[in-house]
Amino acid sequence: MDQFIFGMEVVMNGLMTGVMYALVALGFVLIFKASGVFNYAQGVMALFAALTLVGIQNGQVPFAHLINATFGTSLHHFGWTVPAVLAVALTALVMVLLAFLIEKLVLQHLVGQEPIILFMATIGLAYFLEGLGDVMWGADIKTLNVGLPQGISDGIEEVTATWFGYGFFIDRLDLWATLIAAMLVAALVAFAQYTKQGRAMRAVADDHQAAMSVGISLRFIWVMVWSIAGFVALVAGIMWGTKSGVQFSLSLIALKALPVLMLGGFTSIPGAIVGGLIIGVGEKLFEFTIGPMVGGATENWFAYVLALIFLVFRPQGLFGERIIERV
Amino acid sequence: MIYREAGDFKTSYRDDSQTFPIRLDRWGYYAILAVAFGIIPFVINDYWANAVLVPFLIYAIAAMGLNILTGYAGQVSLGTGGFMAVGAYAVYKLMTAFPDVSIAIHVLLAGLITAAVGVLFGLPSLRIKGFYLAVATLAAQFFLVWLFNKVPWFYNYSASGQITAPTRTVFDQAVTGPAASAPAKYLVCLVFAFALAWLARNLTRGSLGRKWMAIRDMDIAAEIIGVNPLRAKLSAFAVSSFFVGIAGALLFAVYLGAAEVGEAFGINKSFLVLFMIIIGGLGSIFGSFAGAAFLVLLPVLLKNTLVGTLGWPTDLAAHIELMIVGALIVTFLIVEPHGLARLWRLAKDKLRLWPFPH
Amino acid sequence: MNAMTQDGYVTADGRQIGPVVMELRNITLRFGGVVAIKDISFDIRQGEIRAIIGPNGAGKSSMLNVISGFYHPQDGQVIFKGQVRPAMKPYQVARLGIARTFQNIALFEGMSVLDNIMTGRLNKMKAGFLSQALWWGAAEREEIENRAAVERIIDFLEIQNIRKTPVGRLPYGLKKRVELARALAAEPNLLLLDEPMAGMNVEEKEDMSRFILSVNDEFGTTICLIEHDMGVVMDLSDRVVVMDYGKKIGDGTPSEVRSNQAVIDAYLGVAHD
Numbered sequence: 018m019d020q021f022i023f024g025m026e027v028v029m030n031g032l033m034t035g036v037m038y039a040l041v042a043l044g045f046v047l048i049f050k051a052s053g054v055f056n057y058a059q060g061v062m063a064l065f066a067a068l069t070l071v072g073i074q075n076g077q078v079p080f081a082h083l084i085n086a087t088f089g090t091s092l093h094h095f096g097w098t099v100p101a102v103l104a105v106a107l108t109a110l111v112m113v114l115l116a117f118l119i120e121k122l123v124l125q126h127l128v129g130q131e132p133i134i135l136f137m138a139t140i141g142l143a144y145f146l147e148g149l150g151d152v153m154w155g156a157d158i159k160t161l162n163v164g165l166p167q168g169i170s171d172g173i174e175e176v177t178a179t180w181f182g183y184g185f186f187i188d189r190l191d192l193w194a195t196l197i198a199a200m201l202v203a204a205l206v207a208f209a210q211y212t213k214q215g216r217a218m219r220a221v222a223d224d225h226q227a228a229m230s231v232g233i234s235l236r237f238i239w240v241m242v243w244s245i246a247g248f249v250a251l252v253a254g255i256m257w258g259t260k261s262g263v264q265f266s267l268s269l270i271a272l273k274a275l276p277v278l279m280l281g282g283f284t285s286i287p288g289a290i291v292g293g294l295i296i297g298v299g300e301k302l303f304e305f306t307i308g309p310m311v312g313g314a315t316e317n318w319f320a321y322v323l324a325l326i327f328l329v330f331r332p333q334g335l336f337g338e339r340i341i342e343r344v
Numbered sequence: 345m346i347y348r349e350a351g352d353f354k355t356s357y358r359d360d361s362q363t364f365p366i367r368l369d370r371w372g373y374y375a376i377l378a379v380a381f382g383i384i385p386f387v388i389n390d391y392w393a394n395a396v397l398v399p400f401l402i403y404a405i406a407a408m409g410l411n412i413l414t415g416y417a418g419q420v421s422l423g424t425g426g427f428m429a430v431g432a433y434a435v436y437k438l439m440t441a442f443p444d445v446s447i448a449i450h451v452l453l454a455g456l457i458t459a460a461v462g463v464l465f466g467l468p469s470l471r472i473k474g475f476y477l478a479v480a481t482l483a484a485q486f487f488l489v490w491l492f493n494k495v496p497w498f499y500n501y502s503a504s505g506q507i508t509a510p511t512r513t514v515f516d517q518a519v520t521g522p523a524a525s526a527p528a529k530y531l532v533c534l535v536f537a538f539a540l541a542w543l544a545r546n547l548t549r550g551s552l553g554r555k556w557m558a559i560r561d562m563d564i565a566a567e568i569i570g571v572n573p574l575r576a577k578l579s580a581f582a583v584s585s586f587f588v589g590i591a592g593a594l595l596f597a598v599y600l601g602a603a604e605v606g607e608a609f610g611i612n613k614s615f616l617v618l619f620m621i622i623i624g625g626l627g628s629i630f631g632s633f634a635g636a637a638f639l640v641l642l643p644v645l646l647k648n649t650l651v652g653t654l655g656w657p658t659d660l661a662a663h664i665e666l667m668i669v670g671a672l673i674v675t676f677l678i679v680e681p682h683g684l685a686r687l688w689r690l691a692k693d694k695l696r697l698w699p700f701p702h
Numbered sequence: 703m704n705a706m707t708q709d710g711y712v713t714a715d716g717r718q719i720g721p722v723v724m725e726l727r728n729i730t731l732r733f734g735g736v737v738a739i740k741d742i743s744f745d746i747r748q749g750e751i752r753a754i755i756g757p758n759g760a761g762k763s764s765m766l767n768v769i770s771g772f773y774h775p776q777d778g779q780v781i782f783k784g785q786v787r788p789a790m791k792p793y794q795v796a797r798l799g800i801a802r803t804f805q806n807i808a809l810f811e812g813m814s815v816l817d818n819i820m821t822g823r824l825n826k827m828k829a830g831f832l833s834q835a836l837w838w839g840a841a842e843r844e845e846i847e848n849r850a851a852v853e854r855i856i857d858f859l860e861i862q863n864i865r866k867t868p869v870g871r872l873p874y875g876l877k878k879r880v881e882l883a884r885a886l887a888a889e890p891n892l893l894l895l896d897e898p899m900a901g902m903n904v905e906e907k908e909d910m911s912r913f914i915l916s917v918n919d920e921f922g923t924t925i926c927l928i929e930h931d932m933g934v935v936m937d938l939s940d941r942v943v944v945m946d947y948g949k950k951i952g953d954g955t956p957s958e959v960r961s962n963q964a965v966i967d968a969y970l971g972v973a974h975d
Contacts (some may be wrong), residue, residue, distance in 0.1 A: 055475045082663075086656040126678040133420055134677055136624060138477045140615060141673025148666030156659060269611075275479045312494035321483035328480060329468045357849040358842070386943035546837040550845060558810050558821050565808035568770060569884065570796030570825045575905065579831075 026187075027305045028298055033191040035297020037256060040198040041274035042281065042289035043205060044249035049283050050222035050243040052124065055136045058143035060268035062112075062247055065150040067112050067254030067263045071161050072154040074104040079153045101163040105251070112247030113240075121241045147268065156265075161258035165193050194256040201252055205245070206286055218242060222284070276324035281335050288335050296320045363545060366696075381532055392528035395597075401533035402594045407620040407632035409587025410543050414423075414618070415626035416548055416582035418560025419469055423481035425613035426488035427585050428592030429605050433498050435593035436507045439520075440500060447512040447520060451536070458589020459582040466581030470574050472565070477663040485582040485611055492605040508602040514688045520597045529598050536594060539617060540587055544629050556580050558629070588617075603664045619669060623676050625685025634684040642669070708745060713940050716957070720748030723924055724769065724892060729778035731764055739775065740948040746892065751918055752926045753935045756945035757968060762928045762938040763805060765945065766896050769926065770794030770802050797825055801890035803881045805897045805928075811870040815880050818869055820854060823848045823888025851885055858920075859883050859913060875906040883915060886921075893917070895927035899934055907931075911938055931968065936960065944968070 041059060048056045056062075060252040072079065076095040085091055099107070123142060166189045209215040221238045229235055257264055257267050277296050281288025300319040308315045352359040362368040388397065406428060413419050434454035439447065465484040472480050492498045499507050511521030517528040547553055555576040558566035567573050596603045603609070616639060624635020643665055650661040680686060710719040724746040731739040737762045744751065746752045754762050767773040768780065771792045780787045782798060801822070810818050819846035827848060855861055859879055864872060869880060885893055898914065899907045910926060917923050929935045935942060936956040944952035946963045951964040959965055 082657070082660050085659055086654070123674055123678070130677075130681075133474055133478070134681060136478065137420075137618070138674050138677045141670045141677065143670070144615070145667050145670030148663045148668075148670060151663035152660065152667065156663065219377070274480075275482065279476060279479055314490060314494065317490050318483060318486035318639065321480070321486050325468055325472075325480045325483040328472050328476060330471075332471045332473075332476070357846045357853075361845065361849070543835050546835055550834045550837070551824055551829065552831070552834050554813070554817060554821050555824060557813050557817070558824075561810035561812045562808050564772075565804065566821075567809070568772060568792045568796060568802060568808075569888065570793045570819060571821075572791075572793050644960050657839075 021166055024302070024305065027301045029187060030191070031298035031301030032294060033187075033195045033297070034105075034301065035294035036195045036198045036202075037253065037293075037305050038273050038277045038297055039290045039293025040201060040249060041253045041258075043202060043251075044246040044295050045274055045278050045284065046283065046289045047205070047209075047218075047242050047249075050276075052221075052239050053132060053135070054124065054139060055132065055283070056246065056286070057136060057139040058146055059250060059274065060272045061143040061146045061150075062115075062250035063254040063257070064263070064265065064268040065115075065146050065254075066112055066247065067161055067250035067258035067267060068150045068154045070104055070163070070251070070255065071107040071159045071258070071263055073107050074099050074101065074163070077154055082155055083152055084289055105255070106161065108251055109248055112251055113244040116240050116243030119243055120236060123247060125236070137236050143268070159258075159263040161261070161263050162256065165190055165254060165255075165259055167259070175315040188229050188260075190256075190260055194260075197252065198256070201249065202290060205249075209286070214238075214241060216273065273320050276320040279324040279328055291335060296323065299323055332337070361549065363549075369692075377538075380538075385531055388526050388530050390526045391440075393530050395644055396640060398529050398533050398599050399595075400637050401537040402591050402599055403617065403620060403637040403640060404633045405533075405537050405540055405594070406588050406591035407619045407636045408540060408629060409584045409591060410617050411621045411624075411628070411632045412544060412548070412556070412587065412624065413580050413584035415628065415631075416560060417556035417577065417584075418463065418563075419466075419483075419577060419580060420475065420478040420618075421481040421584070422478050422611070422618070423465060423484035423488070424588055424613045424617045425611055426518060427458050427462055427487040427588040428450045428595060428613060429488055429609035430461045430585075431455060431493055431589030431592030432596035432603060432609065433492050433507065433605075434589065435500075435597050436460065436509065437498070437500075439510060439512060439597065443510070443512075447514060447597065450512075451590055451597070454593040455586040455590040458587040458592065462581045462585025462588070463578050466578050466585075469577045469581065482611070485614055489605050489609060492609075504604075506602050506604045507596065509597040509600075512597075521601065524598070532598055533594055536590060539630055540590065541633075544587070547656060548555075548629070560622035560627075573650055619673055621683075622673055623683055625683030626681075628683070630688065631683050631685030634688070638684065639669070707739040707881055708904055710749075713750070717749065717940075719750045719940065722746070723748050723783060725781040726765075726769070726924075727779045727781060728779070729765070729768055729775045730773045731761075731768060731773055737916070737948055739768070741778070742943075742948075742950045743778075744943045744950065744953055746924060746926050747941075748924055749918070749922055750924060750940040751914070751938055752924075753939035753942045754926065754945060755930060755932065755935050755942055757930065759947075761879045761948040762930075762945055763896060764927070764948075766802065766894050769892075770894055784970060795890070799888070799891035800894065801885040801888040801892075802894035802898055803878070803885050803898060805900060807877045808872075809869045809877055809884070812868070814868055815861065815872070815883075816852065816856075816865045819852045819883045819887050820848065820882055822884040823852060825888065832911055852883075855883050855886050858916075859886075875902055875909075878902070878906075878910065879913070880908075883919075884906050886917060886923075889921075890923060893923050893925045895925060897928055897930070899929060899931060907934060914938060918929075 044059050044062075045056060048054055048059075058194075065148065071077075076097040076099060078084070078092045078095060081092045123138060127138055169188060169256065208252075209219060217228070217233045218238055218241070220231070220233055221235060232324060253268065254263075261267070273296065277289060277292040279294060281290075281292030300316045302314065303319050304315050354365070364373055370418070406424060410424050412423060413421055431454045434457040435450050438450040439455055442450070466480065467479055468480055493505065499505055502508070509520045511518050511523050513519065514532060515529070518524045519528045519532045548556070555566070555571045556579075558569070558571050559573060559576045559580075565571060566576070574673070592609065596608065600608060618638050620635035622633060622634070622635070623638050625631025646665050646668070647658070647661055650656045650664065651658055676683060712718055722745045725743075726745070729739055729742045730737070740765050741766065744838050755763055756762050764773060768775050771794070773791050773891040787795075787798075789911060809823065813821075820932060827844050833839045855889050859882065861876065861883065864876060869877065872880065881894075882898070895914070899910050902910065905952050914925060914927070915938065918925055926950070927935075931949070940958060941954060942952070942956055942958055942959045943950060946968040951968055952959045952962040954962070
């Protein structure tokens with residue numbers, strides 16, 4: 018019985034992690050649907066967004082390290098702090114600018130290349146962004162605080178204590194993160210379904226040529242989609258950054274979205290959500306049940322191996338359509 | 345005026361399909377071999393061996409391995425770091441378990457063990473294609489690193505969790521361990537790199553190589569003309585992993601001497617080797633060497649200029665290096681997807697026509 | 703056409719056609735709810751040029767894919783050389799001596815013309831892994847023997863000058879010819895050509911027709927081709943199957959087919975009352 022209740026707590030935590038995975042995965046799906054690019058840099062974008070947010074909030078001088086090294090100065094901070102809301106807005110702007118630059122400097126020149134070439138280009142992009150983030154804001158581990166509540170949720174602990182005789186340990190930050198992620202997911206789905214730009218985006222996803230022929234600007238859609246992905250990365254960066262500090266591993270956590278996508282199918286929004294939940298719950302449960310027997314830290318690989326095994330039996334993913342091969 | 349085929353007639357199919365059909369290329373090749381085997385071993389010092397030549401040769405082997413899989417057979421792998429770790433831990437276990445057997449045999453066996461592991465992780469490639477497969481190979485990367493980290497048997501229950509190469513000799517010269525001299529390390533790596541390059545060239549010129557390339561260019565058509573896709577793909581995984589495993593074994597035993605799996609064989613190693621073949625040229629053995637040379641030399645040069653000349657702090661130089669490597673990858677993919685190898689070929693084609701370009 | 707017997711017949715131009723090589727019996731192929739081929743039977747005889755024609759979407763390519771083992775029909779049998787062929791992988795079918803070309807050229811773009819044609823002979827190359835790795839013994843010998851065979855085909859199809867050109871750089875018509883060369887390199891018993899003349903100008907079509915006829919004539923290769931250009935087909939082929947909406951609506955010599963009312967209706971359209 019105790020095991021069962023612990024298990025439930027694990028599942029709850031897994032579900033909340035899963036929502037975060039789903040959120041990052043959604044960024045991938047959006048870009049993939051609209052531009053056919055499998056954006057490996059999504060994780061690094063989250064890191065970059067978080068770094069930028071912390072930098073702006075604390076009034077850090079961008080490129081301080083570089084400037085100091087070149088001119089022998091010793092700049093570090095402007096000496097002011099920026100309110101969280103304004104800082105988030107500014108960071109969002111930076112992400113839009115980044116999207117614009119990526120389209121201008123990279124994507125535009127790779128139109129019509131094979132998907133695998135585009136994929137490798139985004140790996141290069143990931144390296145570049147990682148270096149850029151470090152050069153701009155420094156590579157030390159930073160704490161991120163935009164005023165999200167943290168600590169154990171007393172309410173849930175009390176309620177569950179009366180129900181099960183055992184209080185669930187659930188971080189308030191996780192609750193908030195889940196809530197915000199869920200709202201964002203809903204907003205994105207609504208955006209894609211009901212707005213003019215959303216429809217244009219889906220049209221582009223379906224057929225580039227046809228979409229252009231009815232007067233949709235491919236470039237606008239791409240910039241828009243990469244901006245949205247940048248915004249999603251920002252939200253994910255805030256959540257994870259608040260939880261475990263802004264550091265390089267953040268970009269690896271976000272990489273978990275890859276197996277989520279393999280599970281859910283690269284083009285399916287519901288797939289990203291369900292895949293995220295399955296992987297979130299799956300890896301927590303696996304670590305809880307099998308982990309202690311094999312030395313723990315199975316979260317490092319569980320998602321990938323699960324996706325691998327799953328794909329062998331169903332190559333198109335959970336929600337993908339069956340592929341009929343033609344010659 | 346010297347660099348051309350004119351007058352260099354080929355009278356048999358054998359001559360026509362040789363590796364260097366142009367006479368000057370052959371001479372250049374022999375000259376490089378003569379320098380590599382006959383001169384460098386006598387003049388090499390520790391700095392050149394450790395900073396440039398030994399890592400260059402080892403990464404060239406790894407790059408050839410990945411190039412066979414990705415450049416020739418078209419299967420992108422992000423698991424190179426994990427497979428190098430298999431080679432490293434295999435050679436470590438063999439070295440410590442059978443100290444009397446020659447290290448050269450251990451390295452070859454480590455390659456074979458890695459080949460077996462590679463085949464295992466290559467099995468899904470029959471069902472999964474393109475970047476689905478690329479992501480699936482991340483499973484190998486993360487799982488293998490975790491495995492070597494968590495199972496103490498692999499690192500002989502050492503307290504630090506590290507593996508350390510004991511001293512082993514070839515012809516009474518120490519090639520591993522702290523006593524190994526620069527020429528000995530260099531020569532061991534050179535012999536392996538040379539032999540494997542020759543092997544790779546042979547495998548890619550014959551029927552197996554054509555099967556790989558057919559699968560790469562159009563897998564369905566390849567199957568319809570009679571290529572068994574499972575065998576073609578798995579053989580590519582096996583041969584590729586053999587090379588990568590040997591590279592991992594040499595990297596640990598000869599170059600690093602001691603290694604911790606997450607640090608030495610993490611995902612960044614996978615990307616490093618992938619970048620080498622992108623910059624060097626997919627589907628080219630020469631490109632594997634060029635790419636390895638480029639990415640081994642780049643950090644050395646950057647460090648010498650930024651840190652040495654400009655006096656910047658090392659961490660800043662490292663970050664700038666990341667940016668440069670990333671930007672280079674994107675630039676190469678945009679401007680010259682076939683890498684340095686193709687630039688080299690273009691230069692040679694120009695030279696062939698010079699001084700009468702029309 | 704002279705009388706058709708068990709052993710064959712003699713064509714209008716006096717060629718002796720042999721017994722049945724490939725027989726398709728009651729083939730039905732469905733994709734989900736869509737029926738691509740509905741209960742079709744016909745045969746292909748040794749040494750003949752057999753055409754499958756029909757309007758777009760008639761199921762011709764699906765039929766060819768069934769013969770080459772790429773699709774597996776839900777019903778019906780494929781009988782090759784008197785034996786029912788079990789469901790096979792495409793590469794196994796290729797080893798039976800069935801080679802083909804593709805409607806949308808399926809050459810290996812990253813390889814030279816020579817290497818592309820050499821892939822046609824992969825099934826004839828048996829050198830072991832070690833021999834290939836060391837390039838010693840069987841591997842080298844085999845390479846040279848097969849190279850000689852491929853050079854004969856290169857001469858036959860008159861593409862000597864592009865031997866070492868990467869396929870990606872060739873114009874469309876030449877690509878089609880290289881694809882034919884690759885299929886011929888396998889020395890097939892049965893050669894399947896999927897719209898060999900699609901997208902060609904008149905001159906290229908004439909060249910291609912000439913090659914198809916001389917392949918049949920010189921190597922005695924049995925050929926089954928798909929085409930929707932009626933004119934070309936009628937001149938080339940010995941017997942014609944006509945398909946429409948997945949069904950067979952005619953089968954016989956070109957002249958028989960040409961006077962078949964159902965065929966005329968399918969091609970010219972018919973007024974529905």
